[in-house]
Amino acid sequence: MWPSAEMLSNIKEASQSVVSTRRPWRVFLDPSSLSLPSSISETTTRLAHNLTYFLFNYALLLLLVFLLTLLRHPFPLLLFLLLSAAWYFLYFSRDDLPIAIIPLSLVTLVALFATGAWLYLLLAVLIAAVVVFLHAALRSTDELVGDDQESPYGPMLGDTPATGAYVPV
Template structure:
């Protein structure tokens, strides 16, 4: 039980560390139209990386609002969310998943959780609510990410969606001694 609590604390601290301030996320002065399609896609990639936890919180809030009048569905998806959390997101990637003495591959865990999620949608009868909520949420996220300028964002090279292109001398790079421009 203490391992579970320490794991929850550790995960909460790591999530708190990557959440960006809401005043930066909702900064009206940073909103302007992208100059081109290329600029919009670059903004989307950078904003999705920089504000990933903020966008996740907004998507979860939209899903919760869509299911508010379906309490059984909310409970079902809370259980499924906990399953995703413990079996995929909060676990150490170096340690294999062991269920009932069987070691399970990551792809199998994802496939099983996906099937569990779809079964939860079908069995509770809220798949249409969730589909509409997902469309609304993704539309909001993409619109915000495209319209929010990235000029004021401070990102580490490794956090950037282009970090693999920029390079880092401390990482083993297949490019050898070449450095980013």
């Protein structure tokens, strides 16, 4: 069953919104912003806020860990570097809806299983998950500014001040 144009458009918009959330690496890697959380609730708040604030940085970190796991295997490494470039030029950098998503997805899946790189991808996901969890839990959210300073739980808590007005849920 082939995906509809609307579904592909939604995937494209979602991927562009993730790319638009990239943050400067100097902010992401600032060692002075690391501190131990004082409670479990502060840890979960930090996790939720940092995961949404640094989503693109964490995705690039996962890609970097995956490519580092392939360093001892030059053919899959070269293949996935070429596939990354193909994804960028044929899908992410275009404004119109490219038809290339289905062939690129198939080629990527075939490459993962044909080269045995799916094991390295699984290892990279496990390593990156630990690193992302530690960074998101230890990274203080006090100095993060901008419109992302609102609650990490989004519109669930509402935008009105606490004046007794009802907030739609």
